[in-house]
Amino acid sequence: MTRILSNRMNILYLMIAAFLAVLPFVYDSRSLLILLSQVFIFAVLAMSYDILLGYTGIVSFGHAMFFGIGAYTVGVFMKRFEPETSYFLLAVVVTIVLTAVVSYIVGLLTLRLKSHFYAMLTLAFAGLFLVLAEKWRTVTYGNDGFTFRVPEFLRDRTDFYLICLASMVVVFILLKRFTNSPLGKVLQAIRENEQRTESLGYSVLQYKIIASVVSGVLAGIAGILYAVSLRFVNTSVFTMDITLDALLMTIIGGVGTLVGAIIGAGIIEFSHHWLTELAKVHWIFERWIIFFGIIYILVVMFFPMGIVGSLKKLKFSRKKKDSVPVKSETVSQGD
Amino acid sequence: MDVLINLSLNGLATGMLIFLLAAGLTLIFGLMDVLNFAHGGLFAWGAYSGIWIYTATGSFLVGIIGAILTGMLLGILTERWIIKPVYGNHVQQILITLGLMLVLSEMLKVVWGPNQISASTPSYLSGSWEVGGVIIIKYRVFIIAVGLAVFLAVQYVLKKTKIGLVVRAGVMNKEMVQSLGINIQKVFMLVFMIGAGMAALGGMLLGPYSGVIHADMGMEFAILAFIVVVIGGMGSFSGSVMAAILVGLSGSFMAYYVPDLALAANMLLMAVVLIFRPQGLFGAKG
Known part of the structure; x- marks a missing residue:
């Protein structure tokens, strides 16, 4: 405990x-609670x-495919069976298994190839899941989606808000540990220089697959929370928009920092909320995503x-400038 | 027999449209190592601007030319402003072109509204021929003809002209081409421009074919084009046409016999290719 408190950032x-x-x-506002819950959910994603x-x-x-798998699994379980805690927990387990299997297979197929392939293939696979959700009407009710009831302990908005907050905090701590572990260091080494990591004797493919499985499972959990928060699920959970949201949040907040992802989620969700309100003032705000698209390009550049x-x-x-007064050197970028 | 011929024609026409998109993608990738995720956006921009010009002027041909010019202009701007600054960094390239795709398709909605726009076939291309009891829709034949013409023209340029030689050499080894004193940057821009123009042409041709155009069609076709690029082999031009026809035919036949599995079949094909021949069916390098 003292070790954790010794760091000012942790405090x-x-x-x-x-x-x-x-x-x-302290502050009783239903809409703010719902908005913040969304922020926490997307922060996990x-x-x-x-x-x-x-x-x-x-x-x-x-990434939307894992999110969608989580959302649909919990939706289908709650709709088909009784909305009880036991079935909810079963849905969580099934989501974890499904997302782990899918991310493992997709990773195995494509991660040994160049980075382009993974981007392209995940895009195509997510498209496949979207089509599946649209066509498998007996289970998914197609494009319209379906509403469902949730277990008792998830019904109260305040309780659900706290659960989302707790999930975000737990995921943050776990991932912080994960990225600081020897395994996480290997992942960062792959990011910095894949060939060198491989020549040091690390099986790069295995590590990449581990990263993709961890990431996929967590995205599935975010999907569960999202579906529960709406008590409704439709094909929109599989669309590119979800992936784009995750991408914008991570890039704008800051890649490779975890906190950046949370901050990015807050920025995007809050501005989404406000800009949609502004749509009454001027129609251009209905296309709010365009601003973020431009900001995103500028940030990447x-x-x-x-x-x-x-x-x-x-x-x-x-x-560095303070300690070395002779010459200030610009810090070279990691990438 | 009737059904079979119509399905084949349908598949060939779709295949040609995918080819127009995938050819640019594969050439740009082969030459510059850039996978342009915004290519579908150029496709959609070609469709919107082309149909818009077509409705305004009443001439289909002017619409096609307008679409190609729009595509080329956007292509130049994309290469100059978006891709050049992040040249050589793969992750940044992928991210930035996807961002551009987002902006391009949202811009479409800003300019032309979020609803889909209907597109009509010009009178001299609408209707059908009847050949030995089989009804053949004129416009599909027209698309196939245009696709073939573009393929032959690009193939001729690639194989028989000096610039084509430089492009082919660049695909193989661009450092070597550069060291021989050829400004590869100019070649990049040219190829990007032509690729964008082809994508825009494809989008424009799709309009009357499907009857309506909408802003998300870029992404839908881009996914098919990615599948084609993987199957055909990244950087292989002749591979892309074969794979596009394959994907188009399998799409049209599957859509008729097992409609729910149409996209799944192509995905499966791609997965199989990736497992056993990651360099693609017709590609030379991995």
């Missing part, structure tokens, strides 16, 4: 988490994406490390 995180935990009891993009250097364009990464770099270069 800050703890304080923010505590603040968010007491928020619903964005963090899972960050494991791939930020820590291993793999670009996936089919000029600030490839995102908000958090750029702040860190700033802090780092200032420190």
Whole structure:
């Protein structure tokens, strides 16, 4: 405990988490609660994406498929069987198994090839799942989707808010441990220089597959939370939009930082909310995603490390300037 | 027999449209190692601008020319502003071209509205011929003819002209071409421009074929084009036409006999190719 508290950043995180935990009891606003729950859910999704993009250097364009698998699994279980806790837990287990298997197979097929293939194939696989959800009408009810009831303990909005917050915090801590573990270091080594990592004797493919499985399972869990929050699921969970959301959040917040993913989720969700309101003022705000598309391109081009990464770099270069007064050297970018 | 011929024609026509998209993709990839995820966006822009010009002027031909020019212009801008700054970094390239795809398809909705637009066939291409009791729709034949003409023209340029020689050499080893004193940057831009123009032409031709155009069609066709590029072999031009016809035919036959599995069949084909021949059926390098 003292070791955790010795780091100033950890104290800050703890304080923010505590603040968010007491928020619903102090400030009673239903819409804010729902919005924040969405932020937490998408933060889990964005963090899972960050494991791939930020820590291993793999670009996936089919992250929506894991999200969708989670959402549909819980939806189908709650609809077909009784909305009870036991079935909910079973749905969680099934989601974990399914996402692990799918991400393993997709990874095995494509991760040994160039990065283009993975991006392209995940895109195509996600398209396949979208078609499956549309056509398998007896289970998914096609495009219209279906509503379902949720177990007792998920019904209260405040409780659900706390569950989402807890999930985000747990995933954050777990992934922080994961990325700082020897395994996580190997993943970062692959990102920095794949050939050198391989020549050091690491089986790069195995490590990449592990990263893709971890990421896929967590995205599935985000999908479960998302479906429960809406009590409704339709084919939109498999669309490119979900992947794009994860991508925008991770890139704008900062790749390879985890906190960046959370901040990005907050920024995107809140601006989505506000900009849709602004649509009444001017119709251009209905196409709010275009602003983010442009910001995204600019970030990729000029600030490839995102908000958090750029702040860190700033802090780092200032420190360096203070300690070495003779000559200030610009810090070379990692990528 | 009637059904069989119609399905084949249908498949060939779709295959040609996919080929127009995939050919640019595969050439750009072969030459510059850039997988352009915004290619579907250029396809959709070609469709919208072409149909718009066609409805405004009433001339289908002017519409086609307008679509190609729009595509080429967008292609130049894309190469200059989006791809060049991140040249050599794969992850950034993939990310940035996807961002461009997003912006391009949203821009379509800003300019022409979010609803789908109907596109009509010009009178001299609508209707059908009856050959020995088989009804053949004119427009499909027209698409196949245009696709073949583009294929032959590009093939001729690649095989018989000096610039084609440079492009082929660039696909094999671009450092060597550069060291021989050829400005490969200019060749890149040219290829990108032509690839974009072909994609825009494909989009424009699709309009009257499917009857309506919508902003998300770029992505739908781009997925098919990616499948084609993988099956045909990345960077292989003649591979892309074979694979496009294969995918088009399998799509049209599957859609008729087992409609629910149409996309799944192509995906399966791609998965099999990737497992056993990751360099593609017709590709030379992996």
